[in-house]
Amino acid sequence: MSEDLFLSKAFSQSMHPLKVVPYYYRASSTFEQNDITITTLVTSNRFKVFSELVTHYQGPISATVHVKPSAARALLDALHDLYTSTPAMSTYVDIHLVLTPFDRQLNTWRNAARLFARTEFVMMLDVDFAICTNFRSAIRASLDAKIGRILKEGHAALVVPAFEYVKQQDGLDQKYFPRDKQTLLSLVKAKKIDMFHRTWIPGHNSTDYPRFYSATPGEVYKVTQYHPAYEPYVIFRKEGPPWCDERFIGYGGNKAACLYEMYLSGMSFYVLADHFLVHQSHPYEEEARKLERKSNRKVYQDFKEEVCLRYLKRHYDSGTLNTSHGYNVQEECKKIRGVSKIAALASLILVFSCLQYMCLTLLRQMIEGKF
Numbered sequence: 001m002s003e004d005l006f007l008s009k010a011f012s013q014s015m016h017p018l019k020v021v022p023y024y025y026r027a028s029s030t031f032e033q034n035d036i037t038i039t040t041l042v043t044s045n046r047f048k049v050f051s052e053l054v055t056h057y058q059g060p061i062s063a064t065v066h067v068k069p070s071a072a073r074a075l076l077d078a079l080h081d082l083y084t085s086t087p088a089m090s091t092y093v094d095i096h097l098v099l100t101p102f103d104r105q106l107n108t109w110r111n112a113a114r115l116f117a118r119t120e121f122v123m124m125l126d127v128d129f130a131i132c133t134n135f136r137s138a139i140r141a142s143l144d145a146k147i148g149r150i151l152k153e154g155h156a157a158l159v160v161p162a163f164e165y166v167k168q169q170d171g172l173d174q175k176y177f178p179r180d181k182q183t184l185l186s187l188v189k190a191k192k193i194d195m196f197h198r199t200w201i202p203g204h205n206s207t208d209y210p211r212f213y214s215a216t217p218g219e220v221y222k223v224t225q226y227h228p229a230y231e232p233y234v235i236f237r238k239e240g241p242p243w244c245d246e247r248f249i250g251y252g253g254n255k256a257a258c259l260y261e262m263y264l265s266g267m268s269f270y271v272l273a274d275h276f277l278v279h280q281s282h283p284y285e286e287e288a289r290k291l292e293r294k295s296n297r298k299v300y301q302d303f304k305e306e307v308c309l310r311y312l313k314r315h316y317d318s319g320t321l322n323t324s325h326g327y328n329v330q331e332e333c334k335k336i337r338g339v340s341k342i343a344a345l346a347s348l349i350l351v352f353s354c355l356q357y358m359c360l361t362l363l364r365q366m367i368e369g370k371f
Helices: 003-010 044-057 069-085 087-092 106-115 135-140 146-153 181-189 198-203 209-214 254-265 286-318 324-333 340-367
Strands: 019-025 036-042 061-067 093-099 121-124 129-131 156-160 162-165 193-195 220-222 233-237 268-272 277-279
Touching: 003 019, 019 106, 036 044, 036 106, 036 135, 044 061, 044 069, 044 087, 044 129, 061 069, 061 106, 069 087, 069 093, 087 093, 093 106, 106 121, 106 254, 135 156, 135 268, 146 156, 146 233, 146 268, 181 193, 233 254, 254 268, 254 286, 254 324, 286 324
Parallel strands: 036 061, 036 121, 061 093, 156 268, 162 277
Antiparallel strands: 019 093, 121 233, 129 277, 156 233, 162 193, 220 268
């Protein structure tokens, strides 16, 4: 089977024409399996901030670069200049190309970066965030602890809380960003830094920022107030968790959909209270964001209904619906009109089946004189 045929099937849910070129550039390093690969997506207007991310992280990165066929030559020349002029790039970064005339197939790009990552754990991160603390070493040192075991089993995603400067001009240069929690807290208290995208509270509010501010050193706490619009930056096992749904085109709902399906699958989110990210300010394409979010709102609603039905059946068939792994899907899907009755019915059927089994077992024991 040719590589092109295999990849066309792997990304068959994406908008075509589309061609994926894995490892257009391949890092010279051999990475340890328990390392954490940052998976990200890059467009030509983000090359500078991408270089800063690579230089600061000094660890494995798997990046998808979008290439429009009409502008391929100029972009690939610029990419070559970037890759060869940044010393850490050739050491740590694998570059994969997605050639398509369509903009912002963001989940397709995310899936490509994750698919070709070369370590057991990955972090789904937007390229315009500065990594301010060394969560990588902290997590690798804790893999034998409880949270590390859950992470290795694929049942957890670790949240690194995201922040941004209140005045966008203050967030233009990463060299002035806080690099420890005490400095961050002082900037929050001075109202210079706030949670990321406070204008869209559901996106990050489930992180529970007041708890983050008051958490003791080393604390890792569970997200208990999940919202379907929650879209944190997370670290998780590469193999096992669901992939991002590729039907989303443009801004709005795409990353939240990735996290929503993870949550319904039975994964829990845990916040790393010692660590944080800060957004590097840049202009947004406001008109495009407005239009694309409007169209994706309907797509996201349909998506939620579909995945609820799919995971209700999956948990029911596997016998996990009334266990801790089925809790998320029951709680979330009962909020969706038309799906809530199915969720309740599936739970009742499962309970009845269990009671029926218990009664039959008891009757058998009575007949055999064991009761």
